[in-house]
Amino acid sequence: MRGKEVVLEKVSAKFGDFTAVHPTDLVVNAGEFFSILGPSGCGKTTMLRMISGFLSPAGGSIRIGDDTMLGVRPNQRPTALIFQNLALFPYMTVWENIAFGLEARGVNKAGRRKRALELIELVALSGEEMKKPDELSGGQRQRVAVARALAVEPSVLLLDEPLAALDLKLRQHMRAELRHIQRMTRVTFIYITHDQGEALTMSDRVAVMNHGRMEQVDTADRIYDHPSTPFVASFVGENNILKGRVTAIENGIATLESEFGILRGRTTPELAVGVDAMLFVRPEALKIGDESQSDNRVAVKPVRRDMEGAFVNWVLSTGERSLVAHMTKAADAKIDHNRSMHVGFAANDTIVMVSGEIADTGGRVHEVPV
Amino acid sequence: MKSLFEIYGWPLTTLFSACVALWLTVLIVAPQFFMAELSLRFEDRGDRLTKIVNDLDVLYREKGTKEFDLENGPACNTMGMVNPVMTNESSCTPFGEEDRLRVEQQVHEIEDRIQSLLVEEQNLKKIKAQQFPYSIKNYTAMTGLHAWTLAKTVAFSLIVTLIALAACYPVAYAVALRSGPVKTGILFTALFIPYAVNELMRIYAWLTVFDLHGLLNTLLAIIGMASFASDELIVWYRFPGTVLVVLVYTYILFMVFPIYNTMATLDPNQVEAARDLGAKTWRIHWRIIIPHTKPGIAVGCIMTFMLAAGSFSVPHIITRGLQPKWFTQLIYDKFFESSNWNLGSAYSFTLLLICILFIFAVMASFGVKLRQLAR
Numbered sequence: 001m002r003g004k005e006v007v008l009e010k011v012s013a014k015f016g017d018f019t020a021v022h023p024t025d026l027v028v029n030a031g032e033f034f035s036i037l038g039p040s041g042c043g044k045t046t047m048l049r050m051i052s053g054f055l056s057p058a059g060g061s062i063r064i065g066d067d068t069m070l071g072v073r074p075n076q077r078p079t080a081l082i083f084q085n086l087a088l089f090p091y092m093t094v095w096e097n098i099a100f101g102l103e104a105r106g107v108n109k110a111g112r113r114k115r116a117l118e119l120i121e122l123v124a125l126s127g128e129e130m131k132k133p134d135e136l137s138g139g140q141r142q143r144v145a146v147a148r149a150l151a152v153e154p155s156v157l158l159l160d161e162p163l164a165a166l167d168l169k170l171r172q173h174m175r176a177e178l179r180h181i182q183r184m185t186r187v188t189f190i191y192i193t194h195d196q197g198e199a200l201t202m203s204d205r206v207a208v209m210n211h212g213r214m215e216q217v218d219t220a221d222r223i224y225d226h227p228s229t230p231f232v233a234s235f236v237g238e239n240n241i242l243k244g245r246v247t248a249i250e251n252g253i254a255t256l257e258s259e260f261g262i263l264r265g266r267t268t269p270e271l272a273v274g275v276d277a278m279l280f281v282r283p284e285a286l287k288i289g290d291e292s293q294s295d296n297r298v299a300v301k302p303v304r305r306d307m308e309g310a311f312v313n314w315v316l317s318t319g320e321r322s323l324v325a326h327m328t329k330a331a332d333a334k335i336d337h338n339r340s341m342h343v344g345f346a347a348n349d350t351i352v353m354v355s356g357e358i359a360d361t362g363g364r365v366h367e368v369p370v
Numbered sequence: 371m372k373s374l375f376e377i378y379g380w381p382l383t384t385l386f387s388a389c390v391a392l393w394l395t396v397l398i399v400a401p402q403f404f405m406a407e408l409s410l411r412f413e414d415r416g417d418r419l420t421k422i423v424n425d426l427d428v429l430y431r432e433k434g435t436k437e438f439d440l441e442n443g444p445a446c447n448t449m450g451m452v453n454p455v456m457t458n459e460s461s462c463t464p465f466g467e468e469d470r471l472r473v474e475q476q477v478h479e480i481e482d483r484i485q486s487l488l489v490e491e492q493n494l495k496k497i498k499a500q501q502f503p504y505s506i507k508n509y510t511a512m513t514g515l516h517a518w519t520l521a522k523t524v525a526f527s528l529i530v531t532l533i534a535l536a537a538c539y540p541v542a543y544a545v546a547l548r549s550g551p552v553k554t555g556i557l558f559t560a561l562f563i564p565y566a567v568n569e570l571m572r573i574y575a576w577l578t579v580f581d582l583h584g585l586l587n588t589l590l591a592i593i594g595m596a597s598f599a600s601d602e603l604i605v606w607y608r609f610p611g612t613v614l615v616v617l618v619y620t621y622i623l624f625m626v627f628p629i630y631n632t633m634a635t636l637d638p639n640q641v642e643a644a645r646d647l648g649a650k651t652w653r654i655h656w657r658i659i660i661p662h663t664k665p666g667i668a669v670g671c672i673m674t675f676m677l678a679a680g681s682f683s684v685p686h687i688i689t690r691g692l693q694p695k696w697f698t699q700l701i702y703d704k705f706f707e708s709s710n711w712n713l714g715s716a717y718s719f720t721l722l723l724i725c726i727l728f729i730f731a732v733m734a735s736f737g738v739k740l741r742q743l744a745r
Contacts, residue, residue: 054642075648087639091661100657101647152647 003031003188004065004078004155006051011060013046013212020046021212023060028156028205030065031186033179035199038209039235039359044192045160047209051190052081052158064156075104079156080149084164086141088133094144095120095129101152119147123181139170146181156188163198175202196236200224208232210357226351228268233280233351235359240286240323242279242298243355246271254352260298260318265350276355283313285349286325288334294344298323301340305332316343409715412507419494422487429487433480436473440465508716516700516717523697524724526610527678530617531625534674535667537618538625542666543659546633547641565623573687576616580606580688607692616684621677625670632666633659668736675732676725697721 006028013021021043028034036044049055051062053074062069064078074081080101089097096103098119099112107115120129123143133141142162149157159178163171179202182189193199199206200220207217208231216228227233234241244258254267256277265279287294300316300323307313312332314325325343327335335341374383414420443465465473512520545557564572579585587603590596596603606612636659644654660667685696695703701721704714733740 052646054646074642074646079646081643081646083639083643085637085639087637087643089640089644089658092657100644100649103657104644104647104649104653148647 002155003186005030006156006188006190007063008051009061009063011047011050011057011062013043013050013055014058019212021050021057024214026207026214026217028188028190030155031188032204033182033189033191033202035191035193035203035206036209037193037196037199037206037236039194042209043212044194044209046212048081048158048160048190048192051156052079053077054081078154079158080152080154082145082149082157082159082162084160084162086145086162088141088144088148090133093130093132094125094136097133097144098147098151100148105152115151116147119151122150122184123147123177138166139174142166142174143177146178150181150185150187154187156190157182159189159191161193161195163193164195171198178202200236208235210235210359227280227353230278230280230353230356230358233278233353233358238283238324239280240283241358242281244277244279246273246275246277246352249273253347256352259320263350264295264347265352266348268351268353270354271352277352278355278358279350279352281345281350283324283326284311285345286316286323286343287345288325288327288331288341288343295347296350297342297344299340300343302335302337305335305337405711405715405718408712409508409719410504410506411712412505412511413710413712415710419491419498422491422494426484426487426491429480429484433477433484436477436480440470440473440477508713509720511713512717512720516697519695519700520697520720520724522694523679523721526614526617526696527675530614530621530678531671531675533614533618534622534625535671538622538629538670539667542626542629542633542663543655546630547636547638547659561623561626569620570683570687572620573616573684576612576619576688580612582606605692607688607690610693613685613688613693613696616688617678617681620681620684621674624673624677628666628669628673629663630666633663636662664736665738668732668738671732672729675728679721679725 006026008024008026010023010025011021012019012023024047036047038044046055050057051064051069053069053072053076067078069077089100092100095113095116099107099116102112102115117129120126123146125140125143125147128136128140133144136144145162146157163174163178166174175198178189178191182202191199191202200223203220205218206220206223208215208223210231216223216232218226218228223232223236227236230241233239242256242258242260242263244256244260244263246254247257248255249267249271252267253264254271254277256263256265256279258279263279265281271277281296298318300318302314303317303322304315305312306315308326311326311328314327314332314335316323316325323343371383374386378386541557541561545554549557567575577584581587582603582605583598584606586606587596587598590604591598640658640662641654644658649657680698681696682698682702685693686699686702689695697717698721701714701717704710704717732738
């Protein structure tokens with residue numbers, strides 16, 4: 001098994017008048033764990049269905065390895081799809097499920113069984129081969145689905161939010177397991193998810209999608225530290241958003257005039273003097289107590305303290321807005337619930353972008369009412 | 371029961387329970403028990419007692435006629451038939467003394483015979499009352515011809531079931547898995563419209579097709595394979611196929627709906643997954659869709675078979691007496707032509723037994739459990 005690269009050129013998708021995917025160029029490298037991250041309805045599943053062949057693009061072309069996929073049916077593509085609900089065959093045993101692709105290819109029973117048992121070992125399900133899917137736990141079913149897809153030796157494995165139905169602990173465990181399987185097989189994984197945690201932890205690279213467009217395609221670190229649009233900045237990870245107007249740009253630092261006074265942050269290429277801008281600062285970059293050393297200061301009053309374990313989540317009020325700060329236990333101890341104070345943050349820990357659409361985070365961080 | 375009380379309160383619950391109890395006893399248990407009891411009592415139509423009862427009937431009638439004649443004079447002889455009702459003085463001459471004596475003598479003779487028969491009847495009845503009344507003779511008394519009819523009915527019902535299954539599976543598949551909501555609506559409406567028409571009307575409608583001057587022969591005449599002028603027409607009612615066609619048509623919905631209902635619950639992703647793994651259409655049906663749809667297919671087969679085997683109206687109307695009878699028609703004849711409810715009940719139970727065996731056979735061959743059928 002070796003992965004192949006997947007190349008999309010100006011691929012688009014339409015449902016009637018609705019454009020689900022705008023013309024998109026994308027290169028997924030051979031053997032890469034690639035995630036497409038986006039909110040529901042952003043077109044990520046449509047993208048996957050076009051690569052798998054269940055949906056024909058309205059325009060553009062898809063190439064896998066050296067072969068164009070124009071007019072090639074799903075079963076003839078070197079891809080295998082893992083469905084969101086797994087779609088295991090309930091009337092077949094584990095090994096029959098895994099061997100189904102081989103059965104369809106006319107491999108004899110002995111050959112099928114041998115290969116199925118190999119894969120059962122790969123996904124650590126030895127001893128479960130005679131069980132039916134409904135006798136397995138969620139994580140085991142997950143592994144059967146992976147093994148079933150790998151049985152046909154695909155060059156590209158497409159995964160449509162396969163961990164969505166699992167509980168948190170198991171999900172985290174399966175992330176590591178999927179990553180491990182991907183490393184072992186070197187098959188190209190294209191992983192669809194709306195869960196940024198999954199995308200960031202597992203992927204070599206992540207594409208963030210919104211409204212049928214790729215907002216940013218980059219490594220997880222780059223996406224987190226250097227988001228290219230306000231949407232990416234607000235969708236991936238948590239971010240405080242401070243709005244203002246750009247008054248100066250010098251040495252890579254933009255100066256904003258805002259309701260909190262003068263703010264300074266890293267500039268981005270599109271930024272110009274006079275435009276409305278958003279300054280994004282991560283909750284973990286907010287500091288208390290050493291405000292004099294910071295480039296930015298904002299007066300706040302503590303509102304709520306959420307104990308999260310390793311760190312403490314503070315909701316701080318600026319008067320009209322709220323900010324969220326993640327603090328270490330040590331920093332947390334310094335906070336007096338009843339006193340106003342200042343938070344500070346370094347210009348280098350922020351990013352300033354031209355105002356744009358931000359992700360609907362369902363009442364997260366910057367929308368917490370005061 | 372307790373939960374019923376909680377949901378409906380005691381007045382409604384009592385009413386419901388009473389209605390259910392009434393329904394069970396009056397409409398299910400009592401008639402079945404009555405029929406079962408009848409079927410186990412053999413009425414020998416050829417025994418002495420039956421003969422005596424018949425003879426007594428005749429003698430009482432004869433005696434009544436003679437006594438009427440004695441009171442009103444002899445019957446008028448019209449068209450060679452004695453008709454006491456037509457008696458009137460003007461056209462009938464009264465008895466002479468000699469005739470009167472002769473008739474009186476005859477009445478006495480009849481009374482003597484009645485008396486001796488009544489004594490014999492009493493004795494026979496006493497003997498019969500002492501005998502054990504039940505036997506399975508009604509079940510073993512079936513003649514070879516009737517057994518053959520039963521076998522044919524069962525065989526035909528099996529064929530009907532298979533045809534219906536072959537016709538319904540693709541339809542259910544198209545409706546359940548291959549069409550959007552609008553198309554599904556249209557297809558269902560098309561399926562339903564014929565069923566808004568009364569069942570008898572639907573069956574009679576087929577007569578316009580099979581009739582000697584019906585649609586089929588007209589079409590044949592148009593292409594020159596039949597002729598109205600020279601009476602070279604095909605008597606379609608003679609072909610057993612006509613009954614098959616009409617039975618399939620009449621009961622097909624009972625096959626479509628169970629299959630559709632189970633098939634519609636299949637996760638479309640399973641079909642896509644199988645296709646993605648390289649399975650061809652027939653393998654997807656064989657390995658994915660049919661295993662999932664089994665309970666529906668079993669229910670459809672059972673319903674269609676039972677309805678076909680128990681159908682009276684279709685063979686009765688369609689064969690026009692030109693084909694051997696169906697077993698249901700034999701049962702009808704036993705009840706209402708020869709007035710032998712005992713044998714009729716036994717025939718009914720025999721058919722019921724075969725249907726139950728069929729249910730178990732289907733469930734066993736499909737590997738379906740009763741619990742799954744109930745869904």
